[in-house]
Every structure is written in C-alpha cells, then in structure tokens.
Amino acid sequence: MCLGIPGRIVEITDAHRMTAMADVSGVKREVNVACVAEGDPAALVGRWALIHVGFAMALIDEAEAAATLEALRHLGEAQETLEQIAEGARALS
Amino acid sequence: MALRGDRVTLAHGGGGSAMRDLIEELFTGVFEPDGMEDQARLEAGALAEPGARLAFTTDSFVVSPVEFPGGDIGTLAVNGTVNDLAVGGARPLWLSAAFIIEEGTDFALLRRIVASMKREAERAGVRIVTGDTKVVGRGAADRVFVTTSGVGVIRPGRDIAAVHIRPGDVAIVNGVLGDHGACILAARGDLALSSDLQSDCAGLGHLMDAILAAAPGTKAARDCTRGGLASALNEMAEAAGVGIEIEETALPLRDEVKGTCELLGLDPLYLANEGRLVVFVPEVQAEAALAAMRAIETGTGATVIGRATEGPAGQVTMRTLIGGSRIVDMLVGEQLPRIC
Amino acid sequence: MRYVEEFRDPAAAKALIGRIGEVAEAIGATREGPVRIMEICGGHTHAIFRYGLDRLVHEGIEFIHGPGCPVCVLPMARVDEAVEIAERPGVIFTSFGDAMRVPGTKKSLLQAKAEGADIRTVYSPLDALELARRQPDREVVFFGLGFETTTPSTALTIQQAAREEIGNFTVFCNHITVPPPIKVLLDDPHMLLDGFIGPGHVSMVIGTHPYDFIPRDYGKPIVVAGFEPLDLLQSVLMVLEQIRDGRAEVQNQYGRVVPEHGNPVSLAAIADVYEPRPSFAWRGLGEIDASGLSIRPAYAAWDAEAKFGIGYGARRAREVAEPEGTRCAEVMTGRMKPTGCAMFGTACTPETPLGALMVSSEGACAAYWQYGGRRGPEAAE
Numbered sequence: 001m002c003l004g005i006p007g008r009i010v011e012i013t014d015a016h017r018m019t020a021m022a023d024v025s026g027v028k029r030e031v032n033v034a035c036v037a038e039g040d041p042a043a044l045v046g047r048w049a050l051i052h053v054g055f056a057m058a059l060i061d062e063a064e065a066a067a068t069l070e071a072l073r074h075l076g077e078a079q080e081t082l083e084q085i086a087e088g089a090r091a092l093s
Numbered sequence: 094m095a096l097r098g099d100r101v102t103l104a105h106g107g108g109g110s111a112m113r114d115l116i117e118e119l120f121t122g123v124f125e126p127d128g129m130e131d132q133a134r135l136e137a138g139a140l141a142e143p144g145a146r147l148a149f150t151t152d153s154f155v156v157s158p159v160e161f162p163g164g165d166i167g168t169l170a171v172n173g174t175v176n177d178l179a180v181g182g183a184r185p186l187w188l189s190a191a192f193i194i195e196e197g198t199d200f201a202l203l204r205r206i207v208a209s210m211k212r213e214a215e216r217a218g219v220r221i222v223t224g225d226t227k228v229v230g231r232g233a234a235d236r237v238f239v240t241t242s243g244v245g246v247i248r249p250g251r252d253i254a255a256v257h258i259r260p261g262d263v264a265i266v267n268g269v270l271g272d273h274g275a276c277i278l279a280a281r282g283d284l285a286l287s288s289d290l291q292s293d294c295a296g297l298g299h300l301m302d303a304i305l306a307a308a309p310g311t312k313a314a315r316d317c318t319r320g321g322l323a324s325a326l327n328e329m330a331e332a333a334g335v336g337i338e339i340e341e342t343a344l345p346l347r348d349e350v351k352g353t354c355e356l357l358g359l360d361p362l363y364l365a366n367e368g369r370l371v372v373f374v375p376e377v378q379a380e381a382a383l384a385a386m387r388a389i390e391t392g393t394g395a396t397v398i399g400r401a402t403e404g405p406a407g408q409v410t411m412r413t414l415i416g417g418s419r420i421v422d423m424l425v426g427e428q429l430p431r432i433c
Numbered sequence: 434m435r436y437v438e439e440f441r442d443p444a445a446a447k448a449l450i451g452r453i454g455e456v457a458e459a460i461g462a463t464r465e466g467p468v469r470i471m472e473i474c475g476g477h478t479h480a481i482f483r484y485g486l487d488r489l490v491h492e493g494i495e496f497i498h499g500p501g502c503p504v505c506v507l508p509m510a511r512v513d514e515a516v517e518i519a520e521r522p523g524v525i526f527t528s529f530g531d532a533m534r535v536p537g538t539k540k541s542l543l544q545a546k547a548e549g550a551d552i553r554t555v556y557s558p559l560d561a562l563e564l565a566r567r568q569p570d571r572e573v574v575f576f577g578l579g580f581e582t583t584t585p586s587t588a589l590t591i592q593q594a595a596r597e598e599i600g601n602f603t604v605f606c607n608h609i610t611v612p613p614p615i616k617v618l619l620d621d622p623h624m625l626l627d628g629f630i631g632p633g634h635v636s637m638v639i640g641t642h643p644y645d646f647i648p649r650d651y652g653k654p655i656v657v658a659g660f661e662p663l664d665l666l667q668s669v670l671m672v673l674e675q676i677r678d679g680r681a682e683v684q685n686q687y688g689r690v691v692p693e694h695g696n697p698v699s700l701a702a703i704a705d706v707y708e709p710r711p712s713f714a715w716r717g718l719g720e721i722d723a724s725g726l727s728i729r730p731a732y733a734a735w736d737a738e739a740k741f742g743i744g745y746g747a748r749r750a751r752e753v754a755e756p757e758g759t760r761c762a763e764v765m766t767g768r769m770k771p772t773g774c775a776m777f778g779t780a781c782t783p784e785t786p787l788g789a790l791m792v793s794s795e796g797a798c799a800a801y802w803q804y805g806g807r808r809g810p811e812a813a814e
Contacts, residue, residue, distance in 0.1 A: 002476020002582065002634045002660060002795075003432050004690075005355040006436035017593070025352030025434050027279070027288040032559060034589055035698045048436060050637060050690050051356070053432050053529075054285075054557025055586045057699065058637045058690050060436055065689035072445045072663055079448035082455075284556045342443075351434055357556065358530075358794065408806065415446035415662045417485020420806035425783040426543075429530030430556055432583060433475055433504065433795045 004052040006060055009033065009044045020044060022051055031056045101198045106228025116226055119200065123207050124190070124214075124221040133222035135187060144249025148183035150174055151242040159202070159236050161280040163273075163291030166239055167209035169367055172296045173318065174243035175217045179301040180314040180370055182253030183245030185217060190241050191225040195234040206237065217296035219243070251305075255332035255373075257312040262401045263379040264337065266371050267300060267386055268293065268394030270322055271350040274364030278353065284430065286356070288349045295368030300391045307385035308378035317369045320424050322398075323362035325371050326409045327423045336404020339421070341414045343398045357430035362411075362421055364428075373401060436689070440661030446489075449666035454491040456673040462493025469495050469625055470672055471767055473615060474632035475502030475795025476660055482804035484662045490669060497767035498800075500614050501632055503579045503607075504531045504793035505765055506715045509753045511607055512537035514743050518574055518605060519550040521741065525568065526552045527561040528576035534792045538753055541792075558590040558604070565594070565602035574737050577604040582634040584608045584726065585699035588706040591728070591735045605737035605744065606728050608707065611635050612643050613724035614715060618766055619651045626767075628672040630665070631657035633687045638703075640695030641683050648681035659687040706732055710745065716755075716789065717762035761788040764797055771798040771807065778802065778809035 007022035007029075018034040018041060033041050033056045036049055049056035095114040104111040121129040140147055154170045171188065178185040190210065194203070214221050272293040279286040297316065305311055313333075315325040322344075330337045346361055354361050368391060374382045379397065386392030404410065409421040462468040472478055478498045481487050487496055500506055512535050519526035519542065526542070533543045533554060546552040551571075555561050558575050565573035577587040587604050594602045611632060618624050631644055636657045647655045654675035658668035668686045675682060685691055706729060713725025727745070728736035738744035755761060758776050763769035771777050771790070781787040783802060790796035801807045 002474050002479075002632065003358045004582070004634050004637075004660075005352075006434075007356075008435075024356050026347075026349040027286055027290075027352040027356060029284075029286050029356065032586075032589060034702075035585065035696050050634070052582060052634060053586045054559045055589065057582075057585070057634075058692065058696060061689045065436060065439075068667075068686070068689060069439055072442075072449070072667065075452060076445050076448035079451050083451065283553070283560070285560060348434065355434065355437070410806075413484045413662075414441055415443050415484055415486075415489070417489045419483060419485045419804040422803045422806075426534065429533055429554055431531045431794050432529045432556075432579065433479075433502065433531050433793065 004050045004057065006048050007051040008048050009046065009056065011045060012041045015041050022049065022056065024051065099200055101194050101196060101228055103196050103228055103230065112226065119203050119207055120224060120226065123211050129223065133187065135222065139246045142249060146247040148178050148181050148245040148247050150177040151240065152177060153238065153240040155235065155238050156277065157235050158280050161292055162276055164294040165206050165209050166237060167206035168213055168294045170239040170241045171210045171213040171217065172294055172367060174241040175219060175296045175298055176316040178243050178245035179298040180316050182251045182305065183247045185219045185243055185245040185298055188214065188219055188221045188241050188243045189223045190221050190239060193227050193229060193234050193238040195236050196228060196231045198236050213296055217298050253311060253313055255313040255329040258329060258333035258335055258373045258401050260335055260401050260403045261376050262312055262373040263376050263397055264339065264371055264373055264399045265379065265382060265395055265397050266322065267369055267392045269345045269347045270366060270369060271361040271364035272347060273367045274321065275350045275353040286353065290349050293366055293368040295391050297368065297370055297391055300386060300389050303385040303389050304372055304382050308374045308382040310375045310378050312373045314370050314372040317366045317371055319365050321363040321365060322371060323409065323421045324424055326421065330409050331407040333401065334406040336402040336406065337399060337409045338402050338404065339399030339411050341411050343396060345394055345396050359428050359430065363424050437661060440659065440663040442663065445663055446666060449663065449670060450489055453666065453670050453673060456670065456677055457491035457493045460673060460677050462491065464492045467493050467495035468627045468673065468676060469497050470628045470630060470669065471497040471499045471626050472630040473499040473501040473611065474635065475505065475793065477630055477658065477665065478797055478800055479795050480660050480665060482800040486662065486665055494669065497626060498797040499767055500718060500765050501580065501611060502793050502795040503609060504535055505789045505796050506609065506717060507535065507578065507607060507789060508714045508716045509537050515576055515605060516540060516542060516545045518737060518741050518743060519545055519552050524551065524572045524574055525564060526550065526574050527555045527564065528552065529578060530554045531793060532576055532578055535789045536786060558587050562590050562594055562599065562602055565599055569601055571601065573602050575604045577606045577608055580609060580611050580635050581638045584707065585638055585702050588702035591706050591732055592702060594735050595732060603735050603737035603740050604728065606726060608726040609713060610724055613721045614718055615647065617718055617721055623768065626653060627676060628653055629655040630668050630672065631655045633657060633659045633691060636691045638696050638699045640693050641685050641691065644683045648683060652681045654681050656684045656686050657691055659690065713745065717765040756787040759787050761790055764790055771801040772811040775810050
C-alpha cells in the first residue's frame with residue numbers, strides 16, 4: 001500500500017498517453033504522470049515525484065522536504081545540547 | 094566442417110552423425126581441440142599426495158534470460174562450479190559440462206555460450222574435460238540448461254568449513270552485493286526496468302588463493318548465490334552454532350541495486366550474486382586478508398561487514414542504519430516484488 | 434538516493450529517540466502502563482520492524498499494529514474467487530506479488546500457478562493492460578487490491594482501457610478504504626488507544642481531512658507519517674507531544690508528499706470508475722459499511738465480477754471459517770500480539786502460513802517472525 005519511492009522524471013515518452021521515464025538511482029521505469037501533470041507534461045522534466053506501481057502520484061515538495069530536514073537538524077542540535085547539559089550535571093553530582 | 098543449418102533439431106539429439114557433428118564442432122572442438130574421449134582420463138598426481146582430499150561438486154543452471162548484461166548461462170555454469178570448489182578450499186581442476194538443448198536453438202547462441210565457458214575456464218585455470226548433449230522438443234527446456242560438475246583437490250592439512258567459525262571471527266565480502274540478481278530482474282523484461290547493471294559473475298579461485306595465502310587461519314567461505322548473502326550467513330551460522338551480526342551501514346551496494354530494491358520492495362540481502370563470497374577470518378588476520386583481496390581484480394571492493402558472535406546459535410542479526418536491530422532470516426520461497 | 438537517505442540519518446534518529454524518551458517520561462509512560470500508539474498502515478508496521486524502531490524507542494511506547502494491510506484483511510473467499518478466475522481457460526491472471534502466497538480455502542495463487550494456471554506477477558496494472566494489448570486472444574484479469582494509495586492506479590488504467598476500447602482486460606476489484614475500519618476500532622470499547630500514526634501514501638491521495646473525525650469525535654491525536662525511520666520517529670514524537678499538551682489534532686509530518694486536500698486527478702478517477710459497495714467483508718473485522726469499492730456500471734466491460742459472474746455482489750453470504758485456533762482477527766486489530774496466538778510459530782509459519790498476517794510482508798506475524806526473531810507463542814505479558 002505504501003511502497004512508494006522518490007524518482008526523478010527525466011523525459012516524457014508519450015505526452016498524449018501521459019507517460020514519462022522516471023529515474024530511481026539509475027534504474028529507469030516508465031510511469032504514468034496523469035496525477036501530477038498540470039497541462040503540458042513537459043513541465044515535469046527534472047521534477048521529483050513519488051512513484052507507486054508505475055504511477056507518479058505526487059510531486060515532492062522540495063521546500064517541505066527542506067523544512068522537515070531543517071526541523072530535524074534543529075532538534076538534533078537542541079538534543080545534543082540538552083545531553084551535554086545533562087552530562088555536565090551528572091559530572092558535578 | 095560438417096555441421097549443417099543454423100539451429101538445433103531433434104536429429105542433433107539422435108545419437109547419429111548429426112549429433113557427432115554438433116558435439117565436435119560446437120563443444121569438444123572448442124573445449125579440448127586435441128580430442129576428447131567419452132570419459133576423461135586424468136593424471137591423479139595432485140590427488141595422490143597423502144592427506145590430500147578430492148573435492149567434488151555439481152550444479153545445474155537454468156537462468157532466464159540465457160544471455161544477460163555481463164554474462165550468459167555459460168559464464169554462470171563454469172564460475173558457479175569453480176566457485177563452489179574454491180570456497181571449500183579446493184584448487185579447481187576439471188569440469189564436466191552437460192547440455193540439454195531445446196529444439197530450434199540457434200547454433201550461434203550455443204557458440205557464444207561455449208566461447209564464454211572456454212574463456213572463463215581458461216581464466217580459472219580449469220579444463221572442461223567431458224560432457225554430454227541432449228536435445229528435447231520445443232517447449233521442454235528454456236533454450237538451454239547446463240549442468241557442470243567439478244573436481245578439485247584440497248591440499249593436505251587444509252580444512253575450510255563453516256563449522257570452524259568462532260565468535261570474534263570477522264566476515265568479509267569481496268564487493269558490492271546484489272548486482273547479478275538485480276540485473277537478471279531487469280533483463281527478464283516483465284518489470285519494464287532498465288539500467289546499466291551488469292551481472293557480477295566471476296571466478297573466485299584466484300581470490301581464494303590470495304585469501305588463504307595471506308590469512309592461513311581462514312575459517313570458512315561461501316559463495317552468495319541463490320538466496321544472497323543472507324542465506325549464506327544463515328547456513329554458516331547454523332553449521333557453526335554461532336551467532337552472526339552484520340552492520341547495515343557496512344553493506345556495499347550500488348545505487349542502481351538500491352533503487353531496484355526500493356522500487357520493487359526487495360531486500361538486497363537476498364539477491365543472488367555470482368561473483369561474491371563471504372569469508373570468515375580470525376580477527377588478527379582480517380587486515381591481511383583485506384589487503385590481499387583488494388589487490389586482486391575480483392576483490393577490489395572487499396570490505397568487512399560483520400562478525401561471528403556469542404549470540405543465539407544459528408541466528409543472524411543486523412544492526413540497522415539507525416542503530417536498531419533486526420533478525421536477518423532465511424528466505425522462505427522466492428522474493429516477489431511487492432507494493433505494500 | 435535523494436529524499437530517502439537524508440531521512441535515514443543515524444545522528445538525527447538518535448536525537449529523536451532521545452527526545453521521545455524525555456516526552457515519554459514526562460507523560461509518565463512505563464512498560465507496564467504504556468502509551469498505545471496504533472500505526473494504521475501495514476507499510477509502517479514493516480518499517481518499524483525493518484529498522485528495529487520498536488526496540489529503540491522508550492519502553493513506555495507500545496505500537497499497536499493496525500489493519501492497514503490490504504492483503505491481511507482480504508477474506509479467504511476472495512482469494513478462492515481469484516483462483517477460480519485464474520483457472521478458467523484462456524485467462525491470464527495478473528497480480529501484485531503480495532497476494533501470491535495468501536492461502537485460500539484450497540490453495541494460494543502460487544499453488545494454482547504450479548498446477549498450471551497462467552498467473553503472473555506484475556509491478557503495475559499498466560503492465561497488465563499492456564499484456565492485454567499484446568495478447569488479444571487471451572483474457573487478462575488484474576487483481577485490484579489495496580487501499581486508496583493503489584485505487585487511483587487501477588482507476589486510471591480502466592479509463593485507459595476504455596479509451597482504447599480494449600476488450601480483453603478486466604479488473605477484479607477488491608479495493609478498500611481506510612477511514613471505516615478505524616472508526617470500527619475506535620467504537621470498540623475494548624480497544625484502548627492513545628494516538629495514531631496515519632498512513633502516508635493513502636493520504637497522498639485522500640489528503641488529511643478524512644481523519645478529522647478522529648480528534649473531533651474521539652479526542653485522539655493522529656500524525657500522518659512518511660516511511661523513512663526519521664519520518665516515523667518524528668511522528669511518534671509529535672503524537673507524544675500532543676498527548677503531553679492535551680491536544681488532539683490531525684498533523685501532517687509527511688508534508689513533502691502529502692497535500693492537505695489530496696490529489697485531485699486521483700480522486701476524480703476514483704469517483705469516475707468506482708462506487709462504494711453498501712458493505713464489504715473484512716477478514717477479522719467482519720462486514721463494514723461503505724468500506725469497499727466496486728466498478729460502476731458504465732465500466733462494466735472492464736469489471737471481472739461482471740464478466741465472470743463472480744465475486745462479492747454475485748455470491749454474497751459465503752462464509753469461510755477461519756482456520757482453527759488462529760487469532761488473525763485479534764492480531765490484525767491490535768488486540769493481541771502475534772506471540773499471543775497459539776498457532777504462531779507452531780502450525781503457522783512462513784512456510785506453512787495459516788493466515789495472511791504470516792504471508793504478507795506487512796503482516797504483524799510475518800514482521801515478528803522475520804525481523805523480530807520471535808518463533809513461538811509466548812505467555813501473555
């Protein structure tokens with residue numbers, strides 16, 4: 001249900017049938033882009049999409065991805081600081 | 094040359110002159126140009142040394158497609174048996190090759206397969222000394238099936254076997270995993286995947302020689318064919334009665350293999366390899382083994398992936414890339430692409 | 434692998450695990466009195482065990498494995514019908530790999546294949562359609578399984594088949610929807626749940642609003658999660674923080690893929706091709722209203738149920754008893770762990786599965802066996 005993998009759309013193979021070639025780490029597979037094409041599918045070339053059973057089902061929102069990673073990075077730094085404080089407190093007690 | 098036509102017919106399997114012509118031109122003429130008896134008669138010198146042991150193995154090859162990027166059924170047939178002998182600590186000497194050929198198969202295809210076998214045999218330093226040919230009706234075989242049996246010699250005093258593995262022994266593989274399995278999946282065509290992946294099929298006899306020279310305390314080795322690295326490790330853990338722990342971050346994998354696995358929901362640990370082994374060496378000899386492996390063409394990607402442990406006997410576990418732990422079990426049935 | 438490996442960073446995972454621990458402590462979650470979080474989607478169950486997350490997070494967190502495994506909830510009768518279609522002469526029966534080993538009352542699709550039926554694994558319904566194009570003299574049937582993630586793919590494929598007037602392609606539709614079984618579980622007074630991890634790829638199609646009823650009517654938090662370890666860990670943290678703060682909301686952790694309002698093209702295709710069945714049988718949950726989809730009459734020519742006179746509409750109350758001693762229903766709905774079933778590891782193993790939970794890669798029993806190394810029934814904790 002859930003097996004989806006990000007792939008980059010590298011070329012449109014049939015604009016009428018809405019098919020394109022997606023590249024997943026060097027492995028290419030033709031996918032249907034009807035779910036993510038708004039108008040001319042050519043605009044999709046270079047975009048990243050979530051691929052599931054041969055369909056590009058959602059475009060990866062690069063800003064959202066960056067925001068999530070940023071939040072995780074901050075959390076990591078905050079956590080590290082907290083742990084250093086805790087360790088410092090332990091050393092003193 | 095008396096061979097007529099361009100493809101195999103049932104007449105070529107009839108035992109008569111057509112068959113004789115096929116065998117002589119396509120097989121024995123290539124493998125043993127000086128002539129081949131029905132039974133190979135071989136000097137037993139190497140085997141006669143006191144304490145030497147005969148190693149003997151057999152394997153059948155049914156791969157589809159018969160030709161694929163990086164090899165063909167012939168490459169597999171020679172290297173598969175050579176490797177079986179080599180990982181047992183034997184020096185491979187002689188192979189037999191039996192062919193079951195589907196009616197209608199092109200001579201040109203057979204020539205390519207036999208040329209592959211000749212080339213790989215020369216590389217491995219073995220001779221193909223006897224064989225057999227049968228022809229079956231259309232549909233009764235998938236173009237050609239090959240069975241190779243191999244004989245080798247294990248020199249006196251050498252005993253490489255999984256049962257010798259002890260906790261602390263280090264596990265090393267000779268390169269990236271899963272290339273062959275992923276390549277075949279793509280080559281079959283029914284999943285409509287394309288990539289530059291090639292099979293990793295290769296003979297490992299020279300690699301084993303190098304390992305055993307540099308690390309004389311080597312405990313055991315196994316080639317990671319059907320069922321992949323995971324199956325080999327499970328068998329070894331079971332035989333030795335030890336646990337094995339591997340590190341997910343240490344597993345060498347090509348991007349394309351990762352991509353294939355992620356797309357299809359497969360686990361690279363179970364993908365077949367045809368030129369990969371896992372070897373267990375005592376910890377103190379690990380550096381030496383690695384250096385020796387990396388100096389050989391088939392070992393440039395050698396890397397440590399884990400070690401034997403005191404853990405539950407027969408159990409293989411993996412420390413996941415985020416620091417968790419999971420069991421790496423024996424494969425049940427065949428890995429099928431999944432969507433969930 | 435972009436957008437994948439960044440979400441597997443070990444250092445970030447460690448930080449998240451640390452933070453989860455702190456919040457779990459603050460809530461007062463303990464091993465004996467845990468916070469019970471249900472991951473609805475089978476793909477999340479698989480990921481939790483594949484990465485060992487269940488043992489990495491604070492011991493006061495208990496993952497309750499939900500029914501979001503479409504193979505696990507497929508009634509045996511439907512497998513029998515699939516086999517029946519596959520065994521008809523001239524049929525090429527195509528299926529995702531997931532369904533091939535699920536036992537029916539007599540056999541699985543894989544066993545039927547061994548007995549001579551032309552059954553093939555495909556990666557995409559589009560590949561099944563292509564097969565129909567290439568083999569016009571054969572009847573190609575596609576086993577349409579799955580929740581809303583997969584439903585648009587078969588809908589779009591049927592629309593394509595209709596456009597091209599392909600006459601030898603049908604879909605055996607067994608698509609189901611996520612919200613109804615969640616409601617069933619929430620209405621069950623025996624289910625004690627503190628929060629949910631919502632299915633990331635189902636939500637990619639339906640958006641996040643279909644889950645509004647969970648906080649609104651039941652006061653439980655739900656966080657829609659991605660599938661990488663950092664996604665799951667971050668989502669667990671978000672659920673815990675809601676609990677700590679006394680909030681109950683729908684949150685979207687998987688914003689890089691999940692749009693709030695879902696995918697319009699997918700939703701339109703589903704609405705065009707499918708209609709809800711009045712009710713549908715779920716293995717382990719019984720009949721649930723408006724939880725399954727059937728193909729609309731306008732597309733009857735591509736409906737395997739219509740073409741073969743088979744299936745849910747045609748042969749209603751065919752009750753198939755569960756194999757004796759199995760507790761699939763309880764395990765699937767999170768009321769019991771796999772190790773609580775006496776058949777686990779005894780009569781029911783991956784080699785001799787009695788139920789779909791041991792066969793499906795998303796099934797809790799398969800995960801416990803394969804990744805968790807549990808090999809037999811254990812005394813209740």
